[in-house]
Each structure stands twice: as structure tokens, then as C-alpha cells.
Amino acid sequence: MLKNLWTFLKSPNSAALWFILAIGFAGGVIFWGGFNTALEVTNTEEFCISCHEMENNVYEEYRETIHYANRSGVRATCPDCHVPKKWTDKIVRKIAASKEVWGKLTGLIDTREEFVNHRRSMAEREWKRMKENDSLECRNCHNFEYMDFSEQGNRSVKMHSDALASGEKTCIDCHKGIAHELPDMKGVEHW
Amino acid sequence: MKLLTLAIAVVSTVIVLSVTAQETVNPGGLATIRGVATIDETRPAEKLKRVIKDKNPIARNYVHQPPVVPHQIRGYRVDLNSNKCLSCHSWKYAAETGATKISLTHFETRDGKTLSDVSPRRYFCSQCHVTQADAAPLVDNTFEPVESLGNE
Numbered sequence: 001m002l003k004n005l006w007t008f009l010k011s012p013n014s015a016a017l018w019f020i021l022a023i024g025f026a027g028g029v030i031f032w033g034g035f036n037t038a039l040e041v042t043n044t045e046e047f048c049i050s051c052h053e054m055e056n057n058v059y060e061e062y063r064e065t066i067h068y069a070n071r072s073g074v075r076a077t078c079p080d081c082h083v084p085k086k087w088t089d090k091i092v093r094k095i096a097a098s099k100e101v102w103g104k105l106t107g108l109i110d111t112r113e114e115f116v117n118h119r120r121s122m123a124e125r126e127w128k129r130m131k132e133n134d135s136l137e138c139r140n141c142h143n144f145e146y147m148d149f150s151e152q153g154n155r156s157v158k159m160h161s162d163a164l165a166s167g168e169k170t171c172i173d174c175h176k177g178i179a180h181e182l183p184d185m186k187g188v189e190h191w
Numbered sequence: 192m193k194l195l196t197l198a199i200a201v202v203s204t205v206i207v208l209s210v211t212a213q214e215t216v217n218p219g220g221l222a223t224i225r226g227v228a229t230i231d232e233t234r235p236a237e238k239l240k241r242v243i244k245d246k247n248p249i250a251r252n253y254v255h256q257p258p259v260v261p262h263q264i265r266g267y268r269v270d271l272n273s274n275k276c277l278s279c280h281s282w283k284y285a286a287e288t289g290a291t292k293i294s295l296t297h298f299e300t301r302d303g304k305t306l307s308d309v310s311p312r313r314y315f316c317s318q319c320h321v322t323q324a325d326a327a328p329l330v331d332n333t334f335e336p337v338e339s340l341g342n343e
Contacts, residue, residue: 065266153245155262155279158289177273178266185273190284 039094045077051104054078057115061180068179081137081179082126089133120183127172135171142171224329240324248291249323252336257319258291264322269315276316277309 041047049055062068067076084090109115130137144164149157163169176182185191218229228234246261267275279290297313298306336342
């Protein structure tokens with residue numbers, strides 16, 4: 001009796017193979033779904049400002065700007081600008097963010113003073129990222145192809161039809177500090 | 192005796208209370224160009240005016256008038272860290288951006304020394320240069336803009 005059971009368990013049979021495949025498939029679906037859901041949770045404004053470093057500094061500053069309050073009621077929240085939409089780019093950014101988790105754990109910008117002291121290097125990192133991807137996060141909403149120059153002011157038309165159209169400049173080259181306060185801009189090009 | 196003192200105390204308290212109740216407080220309510228408002232009420236704020244979006248330079252009305260700003264400046268910060276105005280109006284970038292250059296008088300200290308960059312006392316642009324909106328004068332006046340400055 002016991003021996004029979006043992007042989008049954010030991011000998012491969014087709015039912016077990018399908019059973020294992022089904023378990024693997026279901027497990028895969030659950031793992032992948034869970035992973036993506038967790039990833040998306042970290043992509044919400046709520047998650048970002050659950051840390052006081054974000055809520056008391058950058059979020060407070062952002063609340064005064066046009067990407068928070070404007071006439072048409074469209075809002076760009078933290079991940080819209082700071083996390084790429086494409087999956088592979090997003091994962092790359094998320095892995096890079098593990099360094100920021102380390103910063104949180106060690107209390108790198110725990111106080112306002114520390115935050116302000118550190119602002120220039122953090123800002124430069126974001127400017128560099130946006131310069132390298134041709135301000136992709138801006139362009140997710142502000143598409144150059146869809147811009148109506150007749151609706152823009154004289155100054156905007158001049159800049160956009162000249163430097164932006166030729167690809168010589170990208171959004172972040174001129175539009176720095178539109179959602180947060182700026183660091184000391186000494187030595188930054190065009191400031 | 193004790194009862195008499197008590198009675199007097201009660202009566203005098205009542206008199207004092209009724210006298211103070213009769214005193215009236217002047218609630219204000221002078222008519223000014225801002226309208227009438229009494230001390231005990233808060234008048235609703237005036238509606239915000241819409242700033243001119245983007246226009247060509249506006250002629251000065253009198254000699255030494257700080258030129259007015261013919262465009263919106265929402266979100267343009269001028270502080271210790273950055274000066275958004277100067278990223279177009281400084282001598283370095285004016286030619287490229289087509290903006291009016293700031294006057295060289297802005298490089299002078301109050302002792303008349305000329306510095307190599309904007310003097311701290313002239314750094315805060317919006318202290319003198321202001322945006323424009325379509326707002327009627329609150330008080331009628333007979334001022335005429337100076338013709339020699341390009342006014343019609």
C-alpha cells in the first residue's frame with residue numbers, strides 16, 4: 001500500500017506534468033500582476049508625498065505652480081514628470097530610485113536646510129535626465145506637432161519656432177524651475 | 192445691614208451693566224474709493240484683473256518712468272538663487288532673445304560706483320517694473336503723457 005503510493009509519486013505521469021504547468025502559469029500570473037500593481041502604487045502622488053521630504057519641500061512648492069492649479073483643471077502629478085511611461089525606461093528609473101531609498105534611510109535630506117543644501121545636485125540630475133531623453137516627460141502632454149503658434153504669445157512663438165523646432169534646444173533648456181523652486185543658478189547656462 | 196449691602200451691590204451692578212449696554216461703538220463705514228466697509232465686516236476682495244498676455248513695448252508716460260512690463264510674469268521668480276527676468280533682459284542674452292536690455296543705470300550702486308553686473312539695489316525688477324491690466328483709474332485726473340516719449 002505504502003509502496004504503491006511511493007511508486008505513484010516517484011513515477012512521472014502526464015497528469016502531474018499538466019498540474020505543474022498549471023501551477024506555474026497561475027503562479028506567474030499572480031506574481032506578475034502583483035509586481036505590476038505594486039509598481040503602479042509607487043507611481044502615485046500619494047505614495048510620493050507619504051515621505052515628509054517630498055511633502056514638505058517639493059510638493060509644497062509645486063502647489064503654487066501652473067502644473068498644480070490652472071484654468072482648465074488638468075494636473076500633472078509627480079510621476080507624470082519624474083517617471084517615464086514606457087515600461088523598460090520605467091524599470092530603469094525605478095532601479096535607479098533605489099539610491100533614493102538609501103538616501104531616505106540615511107536621512108540625507110531630512111530637514112529643510114539639508115534639502116536646500118542638496119537641491120542643486122538633485123536638480124542637475126533631473127535636468128540631465130530630461131536633456132538626455134529630449135524632455136520626453138514634457139512631450140507626453142506638450143506635443144510640438146500639435147502646438148498652435150497663433151494661440152501663443154509673441155515671445156513663445158519666437159522661441160518655439162526657432163530653437164525648439166530646429167531641435168537645437170529641448171524644453172528643459174528654458175523651462176527650468178517651473179514646478180519647484182530653483183537652486184542657486186550660478187554657472188547654469190542662460191541664467 | 193448685610194442684606195442692605197447686598198441689595199445696594201445688586202442695584203449698582205444692574206445700573207452699571209445697563210449704562211455700558213447703552214454705549215454705542217462707532218463701526219466705521221467711511222465711504223472711500225475702495226467702497227464702504229464697517230469694522231465688523233470683511234468686504235469681499237475685488238476680482239483679480241487679467242494681466243496683458245504679450246504685447247510690444249509700451250511707451251513711457253513721463254521721463255524716468257520705469258518701463259512697464261508688456262507681458263505676463265506669473266511664476267517668474269526673482270530671488271537670491273535666480274532672476275528669471277535677467278535670463279532674457281540681461282545684456283548677455285537680450286540680443287538672442289529679442290528682449291529690451293536693462294539700462295546701464297542698473298549697474299550703479301547708490302554711491303554712483305559702476306559695478307560689472309546688476310547692482311543689488313536694482314536687482315528686484317518688479318519693485319519698479321509692473322505688469323499691465325485693463326483697469327480704469329480710481330480717481331479722475333487730467334494727466335497727459337509726455338509727447339516726446341512716443342505717446343500720441
